[in-house]
Amino acid sequence: MTAAADAVRDFITPLLPSWRVQFGRWVDGTKTDRYAVLRPVGGLPAELVREPQFSLMLVGAENEDAAVAGAAADTIIEAMRSSSGTLVFMQPAEPVFQPTNDGRPAFEIAISAITN
Numbered sequence: 001m002t003a004a005a006d007a008v009r010d011f012i013t014p015l016l017p018s019w020r021v022q023f024g025r026w027v028d029g030t031k032t033d034r035y036a037v038l039r040p041v042g043g044l045p046a047e048l049v050r051e052p053q054f055s056l057m058l059v060g061a062e063n064e065d066a067a068v069a070g071a072a073a074d075t076i077i078e079a080m081r082s083s084s085g086t087l088v089f090m091q092p093a094e095p096v097f098q099p100t101n102d103g104r105p106a107f108e109i110a111i112s113a114i115t116n
Contacts, residue, residue, distance in 0.1 A: 002040070004052045004087060004115045009038055011085035012056065015075055019058070031062035031104070034069070041110075049088075054111040058095075059104055066097065066105035073107040080111070089114035 005023065013021050019034045026037045036058050043052040056076065060069035073095035084090045093110035100106050 002052065004050065004113050005038065005040055005054065007086045007115070008054055008056075008090070008111060008113065011079070011083075011087075011090070012036060012038070012076055015079055016058075016072055019072065026057065026059065031102070034061050034064075034072075035059040036072075043112075050115050052113050052115065054113065056092075056109045056111055057106060058109070059100060059106045062102070062104055064105060066099075069105045069107050070095070070097070073109055076109060084113075087113050087115050 009021060009023060016036050019036045021036045023038050025039070026035055036056065039055045041053050041055050043050070058069045058072050060066065077092045077095070080090045080092045091112045095107040095109045098106055098108060
């Protein structure tokens with residue numbers, strides 16, 4: 001994991017105390033758990049100032065109201081709007097609702113970061 005990925009993970013983990021935070025890919029365990037999956041998706045060329053981009057997928061538990069994952073997405077977005085943690089800058093996009101194949105609620109948030 002890169003320093004920027006570590007910084008984003010360290011930023012979101014305390015905001016999602018009842019979620020299993022994973023990196024890279026979603027590894028499903030029990031369908032009653034909630035998952036937050038941080039994935040790197042590239043960024044601009046690596047120069048003096050680096051601008052990595054990530055995708056954060058929030059997968060709710062089976063038979064859980066989509067509002068739970070939606071509220072988690074809103075919490076992340078509001079936190080990033082007021083702080084960048086150890087990064088120079090973090091900017092979240094609007095969450096996109098896309099349920100999983102088995103019907104669990106899921107939201108995906110694009111995240112742009114600036115680090116040096």
